[in-house]
Amino acid sequence: MEPTLLKARGLEGSRTLASYLSRGGYEGLRRALALGPQEVTKSVIDSELRGRGGAGFPTGRKWTFVPKDHPGPRYLVCNADESEPGTFKDREIIEHDPHLVIEGIAIASFAIGAHTAYIYIRGEFVRWANLLEQALGEARREKILGADVLGSGYSLDIWVHRGAGAYICGEETSLLESLEGKRGFPRLKPPFPAVVGAFGKPTVVNNVETLACLPSILTRGPAWFASIGRPRNTGPKLFSVSGHVVRPGVYELPLGVTFREIIFEHCGGIRAGRKLKAFFPGGSSAPVLTAAEVDTKADFDACAEAGTMLGSGGVIVLDETVDMVEAAANLAHFYAHESCGQCTPCREGSDWLVDILHRILAGHGRAEDPDTILRICRFASQGMTICPLGDAFSLPISSIVSKFRDEFERRIAAATPAPPRKHPVLPWAGPRPGFGR
Amino acid sequence: MPKLTIDGREVEVAQGTNLIEAARLAGIAIPYFCYHPYLSVVGQCRICLVEIEGQPRLAIACATPAADGMVVRSQTSSRVREAREAVMEFLLANHPLDCPVCDQAGECLLQDHSMDEQGGQFSTHMVETRRTFPGLERRLLGPHVVQNQNRCIHCSRCIRFTQEISETSQLTYVSRGNHAYIDTFDGRPFDDPFSACAADVCPVGALTLREFRFRKRAWKLRSTPSICPGCSIGCNLWIDHHERIVYRFTPRENPKINATWLCDYGRFLAESLNAHGPAPTFRDEDGSSSSPPLEETVRALALELKAARTLRVVASANLSNEELFLAREIFAGYLHGELVTPVWPGEPRRMKNGHGVWLASSDAHPNANGARRLGLDIVDESGLARFLYGAADLTVLLDPLAHPYLAGEEALQLLRVGHTLVFSQRQHAVCEFARWTMGVASLACNEGTFTSGADQVQRFQAAFAPPRGALPLWQWFTLLARELGLARLAVATPRDVFQLMVSQERSFAGLAWEELGGFDTDSYREHQHVG
Numbered sequence: 004m005e006p007t008l009l010k011a012r013g014l015e016g017s018r019t020l021a022s023y024l025s026r027g028g029y030e031g032l033r034r035a036l037a038l039g040p041q042e043v044t045k046s047v048i049d050s051e052l053r054g055r056g057g058a059g060f061p062t063g064r065k066w067t068f069v070p071k072d073h074p075g076p077r078y079l080v081c082n083a084d085e086s087e088p089g090t091f092k093d094r095e096i097i098e099h100d101p102h103l104v105i106e107g108i109a110i111a112s113f114a115i116g117a118h119t120a121y122i123y124i125r126g127e128f129v130r131w132a133n134l135l136e137q138a139l140g141e142a143r144r145e146k147i148l149g150a151d152v153l154g155s156g157y158s159l160d161i162w163v164h165r166g167a168g169a170y171i172c173g174e175e176t177s178l179l180e181s182l183e184g185k186r187g188f189p190r191l192k193p194p195f196p197a198v199v200g201a202f203g204k205p206t207v208v209n210n211v212e213t214l215a216c217l218p219s220i221l222t223r224g225p226a227w228f229a230s231i232g233r234p235r236n237t238g239p240k241l242f243s244v245s246g247h248v249v250r251p252g253v254y255e256l257p258l259g260v261t262f263r264e265i266i267f268e269h270c271g272g273i274r275a276g277r278k279l280k281a282f283f284p285g286g287s288s289a290p291v292l293t294a295a296e297v298d299t300k301a302d303f304d305a306c307a308e309a310g311t312m313l314g315s316g317g318v319i320v321l322d323e324t325v326d327m328v329e330a331a332a333n334l335a336h337f338y339a340h341e342s343c344g345q346c347t348p349c350r351e352g353s354d355w356l357v358d359i360l361h362r363i364l365a366g367h368g369r370a371e372d373p374d375t376i377l378r379i380c381r382f383a384s385q386g387m388t389i390c391p392l393g394d395a396f397s398l399p400i401s402s403i404v405s406k407f408r409d410e411f412e413r414r415i416a417a418a419t420p421a422p423p424r425k426h427p428v429l430p431w432a433g434p435r436p437g438f439g440r
Numbered sequence: 441m442p443k444l445t446i447d448g449r450e451v452e453v454a455q456g457t458n459l460i461e462a463a464r465l466a467g468i469a470i471p472y473f474c475y476h477p478y479l480s481v482v483g484q485c486r487i488c489l490v491e492i493e494g495q496p497r498l499a500i501a502c503a504t505p506a507a508d509g510m511v512v513r514s515q516t517s518s519r520v521r522e523a524r525e526a527v528m529e530f531l532l533a534n535h536p537l538d539c540p541v542c543d544q545a546g547e548c549l550l551q552d553h554s555m556d557e558q559g560g561q562f563s564t565h566m567v568e569t570r571r572t573f574p575g576l577e578r579r580l581l582g583p584h585v586v587q588n589q590n591r592c593i594h595c596s597r598c599i600r601f602t603q604e605i606s607e608t609s610q611l612t613y614v615s616r617g618n619h620a621y622i623d624t625f626d627g628r629p630f631d632d633p634f635s636a637c638a639a640d641v642c643p644v645g646a647l648t649l650r651e652f653r654f655r656k657r658a659w660k661l662r663s664t665p666s667i668c669p670g671c672s673i674g675c676n677l678w679i680d681h682h683e684r685i686v687y688r689f690t691p692r693e694n695p696k697i698n699a700t701w702l703c704d705y706g707r708f709l710a711e712s713l714n715a716h717g718p719a720p721t722f723r724d725e726d727g728s729s730s731s732p733p734l735e736e737t738v739r740a741l742a743l744e745l746k747a748a749r750t751l752r753v754v755a756s757a758n759l760s761n762e763e764l765f766l767a768r769e770i771f772a773g774y775l776h777g778e779l780v781t782p783v784w785p786g787e788p789r790r791m792k793n794g795h796g797v798w799l800a801s802s803d804a805h806p807n808a809n810g811a812r813r814l815g816l817d818i819v820d821e822s823g824l825a826r827f828l829y830g831a832a833d834l835t836v837l838l839d840p841l842a843h844p845y846l847a848g849e850e851a852l853q854l855l856r857v858g859h860t861l862v863f864s865q866r867q868h869a870v871c872e873f874a875r876w877t878m879g880v881a882s883l884a885c886n887e888g889t890f891t892s893g894a895d896q897v898q899r900f901q902a903a904f905a906p907p908r909g910a911l912p913l914w915q916w917f918t919l920l921a922r923e924l925g926l927a928r929l930a931v932a933t934p935r936d937v938f939q940l941m942v943s944q945e946r947s948f949a950g951l952a953w954e955e956l957g958g959f960d961t962d963s964y965r966e967h968q969h970v971g
Binding site for chain 2: 169186191339340341342343344345346347348350351352353354355358359362369371375378381382383385386387388389
């Protein structure tokens with residue numbers, strides 16, 4: 004397939020505005036400005052573009068949730084807080100083609116009637132924040148952004164906001180809290196951000212890759228876009244493949260290719276002639292698939308049928324040398340560290356899983372541990388929490404336990420009883436800082 | 441008005457009511473920790489899960505508004521019971537379960553719901569070492585609040601209280617996830633003027649009050665509805681007492697005045713209610729003193745009052761409407777004395793009511809408005825000084841704490857001229873030379889009504905009988921009235937005085953004793969608020 008999102012990769016000086024314009028850049032925006040917001044939204048609905056951030060919600064439909072008659076300002080937020088383990092596609096787009104993202108933001112802002120847009124970028128992405136700032140400067144100088152976008156009378160400015168390094172701020176409502184300068188706690192929904200979003204105003208939050216799809220939808224038409232992939236799962240998709248493959252990296256492929264094709268054709272198969280054991284199809288929050296399920300199609304619906312999700316398209320490949328208990332402990336550690344601490348099941352459950360898994364790794368597993376893990380996962384997911392972080396650790400970890408239970412049981416069978424518990428220091432055992440009265 | 445069914449009971453509620461409040465109206469208690477009727481809804485604790493027909497997932501009752509035709513299952517749903525049991529298990533996974541040494545035990549939501557939701561089974565799958573916060577087990581956050589972070593269930597009520605009610609935003613979360621803890625910004629002391637409310641809203645023993653900790657187990661306490669004597673706002677409160685000792689004030693809900701809050705100043709006046717006057721003392725001209733029995737005292741007082749050619753009386757805006765009414769009838773009406781009521785502005789106090797409106801105090805007395813209603817002569821400090829300059833045979837002080845001026849050197853010199861009778865709740869400089877000192881029981885033993893700054897007449901009740909030698913002021917007055925031959929005023933209870941006042945005073949006409957004081961809040965809701 005001819006690349007659309009990554010066509011600038013490998014070009015000399017691809018980040019500059021001149022290079023972007025020479026490749027037909029900002030043509031999509033020009034066309035959008037001529038069509039008008041309704042037509043743009045219709046094109047995006049017709050293209051069946053689904054959000055690339057992880058949830059796969061139809062982008063055009065999301066835009067229509069913004070109240071038409073809202074009197075005050077409304078905002079578009081580009082979610083560049085790419086922090087899902089195993090996902091590095093947005094960074095790749097910004098690295099090679101920041102103007103593609105800016106054009107996408109401009110098109111989406113125009114469609115929803117926003118005059119201010121924010122790029123919320125992951126705190127660690129200092130280089131990419133600077134690249135975006137440079138590109139925005141160029142666009143402002145050339146009057147592509149500002150009071151009169153491309154001479155159409157539509158005004159738009161885009162601001163880059165760097166996060167402070169929290170995974171949870173990639174979730175759209177906590178992203179908005181963080182953007183407002185608050186602690187990144189996810190908000191209760193409803194109201195949804197499209198109605199009450201940033202600064203209490205209607206806000207659409209779209210992923211970088213989603214926005215990067217927009218220019219080509221407008222220049223080449225929704226029908227072209229819809230012709231790629233499978234029905235309801237259309238368009239090109241970036242897959243960030245990491246782990247034990249020969250050629251890890253970002254691959255642009257049509258939705259609906261099989262994971263076998265991604266792993267064995269494009270990535271050159273498993274390194275050093277080993278065998279595939281399992282893989283996460285869409286970042287670490289997606290339930291794991293085994294080698295037997297490698298023929299699953301890589302699209303939203305097919306993954307849902309297989310009991311997992313395409314998520315962000317971050318394919319993490321594990322070969323036969325991987326100990327699944329260790330993998331689970333690694334995952335649990337990440338999510339316990341990143342749980343915001345609001346909801347009881349996620350806050351307590353994630354930490355509890357770490358304790359159990361580390362105890363098993365230390366050789367002190369108990370026979371009931373797998374069931375306890377499954378119970379924790381069951382009650383920390385499926386609507387038990389405000390945001391999906393509860394599901395994000397429950398689903399993959401419970402899938403690991405159910406699919407690789409024998410590995411847990413082997414370790415537990417060889418386990419020794421835990422040494423006597425180390426009791427925490429008694430509170431009255433000595434002077435404490437701040438102890439009063 | 442949506443009409444819905446909760447656990448098979450139909451209830452009609454106001455638009456916008458959430459399911460917790462709707463269930464409460466239907467007589468069903470949905471458990472909660474982070475929800476508080478006067479704070480914003482965050483939906484963090486997840487214990488209030490309910491099943492709503494037609495929705496695949498369980499919903500949190502606190503954030504779900506009641507809708508017409510909704511069919512909600514709480515206790516009757518096995519899915520809900522299972523989920524709540526799991527949430528309880530999560531909450532207790534790292535909770536120290538040190539109830540026997542925890543001061544919150546007995547009024548702890550976690551304890552209560554653990555009984556309810558786990559069916560008294562207390563089973564857990566948790567075998568790991570519990571998370572602790574070394575150094576944060578007994579930390580003084582500010583002048584009043586002691587923190588034990590190990591017990592915290594991260595409901596964020598205290599944080600929201602300082603953000604939304606007291607508006608100081610002093611408390612915040614530090615760190616993240618299971619290791620988040622409550623702290624003040626930058627480690628400054630938690631000196632919010634409402635800081636003790638943070639301990640009130642804390643559903644567990646994570647925040648407790650230095651003044652109350654370990655003084656009395658909560659289940660021993662009895663609560664008597666009363667009114668704060670601290671200023672003119674008239675916050676509603678409970679006097680918590682046991683065996684005739686007052687241990688603390690806790691807020692009593694009144695959306696119009698104090699919602700469920702009390703300021704630290706008013707709250708910690710509780711201790712002052714344990715003073716019930718110096719022993720009745722007669723001091724002769726030669727300086728010798730004696731304590732005659734009550735009947736003799738009253739007889740001697742009456743003789744003294746009748747014998748005085750000029751009589752002046754300093755009343756007090758700290759007295760109840762009934763006491764002020766009796767004082768006016770006896771001293772001004774019958775004995776033709778001159779009577780003034782000093783009012784001291786005091787420090788400005790404020791309180792946020794249940795509608796988010798700040799109320800400000802006009803003076804430092806609970807009943808200055810009552811004195812105004814009764815048409816008493818209100819004086820300020822200079823007026824009081826002028827009043828005391830005027831010579832009189834006999835001066836009667838109904839409350840030496842009526843104005844700080846009365847403890848000053850100038851006032852004491854002026855009072856030494858002629859005889860002084862003092863009714864006092866506490867030892868006071870005037871008592872040292874007064875001819876008669878009569879012990880007055882504190883507010884905890886008194887019954888009556890105050891007129892608040894917003895002109896609401898509010899009733900308070902007596903928590904316990906006064907100790908020997910001290911009487912509530914109204915009782916001194918009725919005894920005096922009988923001795924003076926004023927049969928009309930020699931009634932038996934404050935309620936009778938009130939009836940008399942209602943029939944006689946236009947400003948109190950139409951009020952009914954039983955309807956005063958907002959005793960309509962039911963105890964379940966009370967308890968859940970305070971946590």
